Amino acid sequence: MSGVINLESGANISLTANNPLLKEILIGFGWSLVASNAPLTELVPSAIMVGANGKAVSDEHFVFFNQLGTPDGAVNYVSGEDKEQIEVNLSLIPEEVTKIVFVVYADPDIRKPGNFGSVRGAYIRVADREDSSIARYDINQTDIEVTAMVFGEIYKHNGAWKFRAVGQGYSTGLAGVAKDFGVNI
Amino acid sequence: MPINTTVSRANIVYLKRRPKLSDTPVIPTTTASNSLVLTAPNAVLAPEKPSKPTVSGKIALSFTEKPVVRLNKRQSAMGSLVITNAASFAWDTGLKSGEETPTQPNANIPAFGNRKVVEFYKNEVVLSLRYFAQLKRLIVAANSGIMEIKLYDGSTIVVDSDNGKNVIYISRINNILEIRLEKLTGTVAETFSVKSSL
Secondary structure (H helix, E strand, O other), rough: OOOOOOOOOOOOOEOOOOOOOOEEEEEEEEEEEEOOOOOOOOOOEEEEEOOOOOEEEEHEEEEOOEEEEOOOOEEEEEEOOOOOEEEEEEEHHOOEEEEEEOOOEEEOOOOOOOOHHHHHEEEEEEEOOOOOOEEEEEEEOOOOOEEEEEEEEEEEOOEEEEEEEEEOOOOOOOHHHHHOOOOOO | OOOEEEOOOOOOOOOOOOOOOHOOOOOOOOOOOOOOOOOOOOHHHOOOOOOOOOOOHHHEOOOOOEEEEEEOOOOOOEEEEEEEEEEEOOOOOOOOOOEEEOOOOOOOOOEEEOOOOOEEEEEEEEEEHHHHHHOEEEEOOOOOOOOEEEOOOOEEEEOOOOOOOOOEEEEEOOEEEEEEEOOOOOOOOHHHHOOOOO
């Protein structure tokens, strides 16, 4: 696959329809923070495997830095480039999963938890197993009301996997995300 | 505008390096039923069974019924763990250690993102669970009365200090927190061999 496709919010791209051999994809997250002597926003990328009812398949299907992989082995935190990376093995995704949502939240430390107002240059990118980028979505929102954001999602469409750039912010932070997707945190 | 580009991932202690196709050894994947093969998926993916009581809602620690509980992976790493009515705490990273009281802050406590991993904040002990992996143990003492440990999910653990004779001992077991009721036999430093590092 040649060239990186830059996506706008709401746009999608086919992952496997034109490339059925694509079994493993890499999701890369990046951002910078405005320097400050005050407590900094601690962004945490995560992935939620969601079923047809729009809810997480289980609490163990919420992947973040302290729950590094799903029980089925389909989604895993890995190290590499970017700020953080999550690897998805499409062939291991359970049949009941209709999409995987990639959420970045500000850690809700009670000492000034932070928000996206101090975040610059946030992005999510999709790459193949060799880390060759397929698509990228640059997020330009710097809203101080936003404390969590769905950066993007991969979803099943007509039996093939697609990626969608989302950019939906939450003012209710991690708790709001957990409520929406039915994760017990 | 100055931008902070500090890499924030160094604290993820159990993160695996992502192998590339070129450096991945070929491992047979048909050995799941062979219990002698440690690379078998079943060995890797077997669900963890908690060996200690877990925390949900409001519970109390006691030496007779429930002296220890363990948090799950999400409870162990989201937001702040807040302890009320504490008079002091001792912290230990394995390399550095020390004590703090509300009137005697300890400058040696590691800080990330301009927040100390643990500190007295508005008369409560606040532990940053984002960086809990930096601590090996945390021991919290009260002068008297009840201490409450509050988690981000709303769960609460109640501990009777028995006039300062009981303390809360928090330690890290891999990537979960274990919270234990312990009895003092001297000072916190003497009982748990906590030395103040310079």
